[in-house]
Each structure stands twice: as structure tokens, then as C-alpha cells.
Amino acid sequence: MCGILGLLLHDPLATQTALAGSEICEGLSLLQHRGQDAAGIVTCGSHGRFYQVKANGMVRDVFDAQGLAGLKGWMGVGHVRYPTAGSSAHAEAQPFYVNSPYGIVFAHNGNLINIPNLRQFLDADAHRHINTDSDSELLLNILANNLQKTGKIRINEEDIFTAIGDLMSQCVGAYACVGMLAGFGLIAFRDPNGIRPVGMATRAGARGGTDYLVASESVVVGALGFKHWEDIQAGEAVIITRQKVWRRQVAPPRMFTPDIFEYVYFARPDSTLDGISVYRSRMAMGEALGETAQRELKKAGLEVDVVIPVPDTSRVAALQLAQHLGLPYREGFVKNRYVGRTFIMPGQSQRRKNVRRKLNAMPMEFAGKVVMLVDDSIVRGTTSEEIVQMAKDVGAKKVVFASCAPPIRYSNVYGIDMPSPHELVAHNRTTEEVAQHIGADLVIYQTLEDLVWSCRQFNPRIEHFDCSVFTGEYVTGGVDERYLEHLEKLRNDKAKLKKRLSMMEEMEVLADSCNGPMNGADSLIGLSNHSPQIGATAMPSPNDTVGLHNSWFGS
Ligand SMILES: O=P(O)(O)OC[C@H]1O[C@H](OP(=O)(O)OP(=O)(O)O)[C@H](O)[C@@H]1O
């Protein structure tokens, strides 16, 4: 799950400053929970020049004052990455850039299903060189090729809508995207099923006119002083210039199915996505889980003494659940605020190590008690297994583990990196077997019906959600046994580890050859600019500029 962001400032003086860049950086820090592997910003200044800073690492690692000062321009695009295709290589950090046609910068949240077909098409028919394994680079090149087909020196909004509409018939999967055309403006679009979220907002410009924001989540809006958040609709494309905004449905309507896992885990509670407050939906999840828990505890003959959340995401639901059951709610685990999200870390050993680093149990809340631990979800079981053990180590008499989501048994192919069902703890296991596996005395899962209702009650116009990780039903089509097997082989934890190790070897060779210092295996940060590969971009290092375009947009 990545975070995308686009900003366009109306103020003509913004062209000479780094204002857009630093606001985008601020916005990206609010989307950090969506991707911790890499971050990047490209801005556009006078003469359509692009300026970029991107690298592996968190927002705070990638952008320093000097880097930000170089991000000149009145508009820009930002990205935080959690890879779901390709690797964690620096070359795949976004935004991506192609110089032809017109100079396009592009950022993507989601995942494509028909990668081999697109690759083949781009090679054999479009004659476009693809330099990385990133699906986002393919998406950008499909867009570029569609624009190129007009053969025009100047294009208009019709041409852009047609190009994006064609892209939507060519690309299968999930994609929420924001792009920038040199010297001209922003574009944004969302796949025909609306699986990944993206919206836009406006504010009054510093010297008149209107500023525009595009972002994965509404949380950015208030922080940057924007208002009037509107979701971009499934299959819709938006074109934003300083003078005008065009919005159009460019793909025939399909079933609208936003990903329910955004509400369970990914999004920040202070965001509202597709008219549903994430916070309210999590409260409802806690309430509904409370009902189920009451029944299950009775069946098991267990009396719980205290409800304890697994920080961070489950807090909202756990409090509501405790209130529903009339039980005390205690913060038994203290979270180290300097450790990020563990689920979106790239390897299992890193995830496991970091659960221990991140959470510390306070014995006084556990000793001699029957505790109910509440988490938003149990995916690989990494957190639950460690946490149950920690609770027992500090004297819990019995541990009940309650999950706000139903059992996760199937791969995610739409932008959450869960490619291998065999890595999922509930895959081919009953609830009792899961309990045994994670060492809990009882596991209680939310029902899918309750989960859907927890979200849907706040926007009944959404009739369906993407629930594929619970049901194995994939709304886009194109996902069959063969595809799933291929995905698993390509992206299971072992395969990713192998890739990372070979990447690190490559970097060691490079560092040796330039006598540079090397960091340890855990830290690719800071080394990222040594990567020999480039990703759809000819921009060799931070603060460089590219592009020769003046205003090329015409009618
Ligand atoms: O079963 P698992 O594979 O461990 O995955 C599920 C856990 O991972 C997530 O936490 P994470 O630490 O990523 O983020 P959080 O701090 O927002 O809860 C999620 O909230 C669960 O706690």
C-alpha cells in the first residue's frame, strides 16, 4: 500500500520557491503509514523543469533541508512506497519519470495483474524500454504511449482523457495514480473498480486563485489547510491546471469495490475514505466483535478480566469492544514510537525482531489475569505469536486473542504484499488450529458480515467491498490459479530475501570499488543512491533537473 500525493499551487511566485516541495514532504509524512521502504518527490518549476529527490527510507531519512531547498516549483508529485511488485531497489522508488512525450512524472498506489502482457506490448508494439521490475513503470509507459499516439506537438484535455481511458482498458488490477505533465498540470485517476483510495481538495491560493491537492487519504487535507475533500470516483480521471479542472468518467462503470482492508488496517483513523470515517468504522468493528466475543467466551466458559489492545491500529476497536463487554481496558503493551509498522516490513525475520522491539508488556496488567488481546487482524501471525508469548511471559493466566477482521486465507493481489497464502497463518487452518499455532487459549474472529456492516453502515451506497483476502474472490478478473502460483513463486518471503541479498552484494561490490562505507544488512537507507540501475528516469541524483519543456499544452 503506497501513499501518493500531488500538489498544484496557483501562486506564480511559487515557481521560484521550494514551497510546493516542502508542503508535499509534510503531506508525505502524514502518509508514512502507507509505505516505509522508499520516498520521493518531483517538483516542476519554470520552463517545465523537473527537480527530484528520492531514495530508500522513511520520509525523515530521505528529505533533509538541503534536498528540500532544491525542490523548486509550483507543483509536484510525492510517493511513499511499500513494494508489491519488483523489488525494494532504489531504482523502483517513485515518482517515475519519462521524458517522452511531453515529460511525465508519475506515482502509483496499487498492483497490476497483467504485467507479462503489458511488458510484451511495450516491448514488441510500443518499443519502449522498461528498466525495472516495477509495475508502476509499466503503467506510466502505457500512459506515455497512449499520449504519444496522438502524434501532436500540443495536446488538449480530450487527448489526455482518451489516453487514460485507453489505459484503463489495457491495465488490469488496482491503481490510484497521480501524475504531472511538464509545465502544464496534474492528472489523477482511479481504477474502474476503485480498489485503492484517492481524493482531491482545494484551498484559496496565497495570492488569489485556487491550490489543488490530490492524496491517498483525507488526513492530509486539514494538515495542509485544504478543504472540500472529494473522492475521485472509480474509473474517473481528473486534469488540474492553474486555470481549470476537468473531471470525467473515462471507463465504463464496473462494480465499485473499495478495499475493505483500508478500514481494517491501512488507513489512518483520522481519514475518511469514500464517505466512511475510518475511525467510526473501527469503532463499529469493536462493537460488532464485542457481540461475537460475548457468545464465544460463553461457549468456551471463559471469563475475561481485562481487554488489552495490540498497538497501534487496534486501539480504537479494542476500547469499543471493552466498553461493549463492560470490561476494563488497559494499555498493557507500550509501543516504542520510533519503530514503524511491522507488517509492511520486507522480510519475516525483520518483522519478528521488530515486534519485540516495538512492543513491551507491563507485567502489572497481565499477572494472574485472563486477558483478551485485541488486534485489527491476524495475517502471518507474526505479531500475535510474539504477543501471546510476551503476555504469558509476564504472567497472564490465559490469553484470548480477538481479531477485528475475519481469517485471512487468500493472497492479496491489489496492493498489499500478501502474495503467498502459505505464509498466512489461517490458510488451511481452522480457528482452533490458529489458536494452537499462536499459543492462545482461544481465538475469536470477526465475521465477514459484521466487518462489511461496520463499514457499509456509514455509506450504504457502497454495495460491495474488495474482500478477496477473506473470500478468494477477485473482482477484476484475470486472477486464476496459474497467476496466483506464479505470484507466489515470484514474491514469497524466501524469493524476496534472495533478491535483497543479491542487491546488497551488488552494493557491496560498488562500495568496495569506490572505497565507500557500508551499512549493515538491515539498513539499505543512505546507500540507495549507489544503485547502478535507473528506473524510467534519467535523473541521476537528488536536486538534478530534467526536461526542456515550456508550455506544450494547446488545443
Ligand atoms: O499477523 P501479522 O502478520 O503480524 O500482521 C498483523 C499485524 O500487523 C499490523 O501491525 P503493524 O505493526 O504493522 O502496525 P500498527 O502499529 O499500525 O498496528 C496489524 O495491525 C497487526 O498487528
Ligand SMILES: NC(=O)CC[C@H](N)C(=O)O
Ligand atoms: N503498495 C503499492 O501501492 C505498491 C505500488 C507498486 N506496485 C510498487 O510496488 O511500487
Ligand SMILES: [Mg+2]
Ligand atoms: Mg498492529
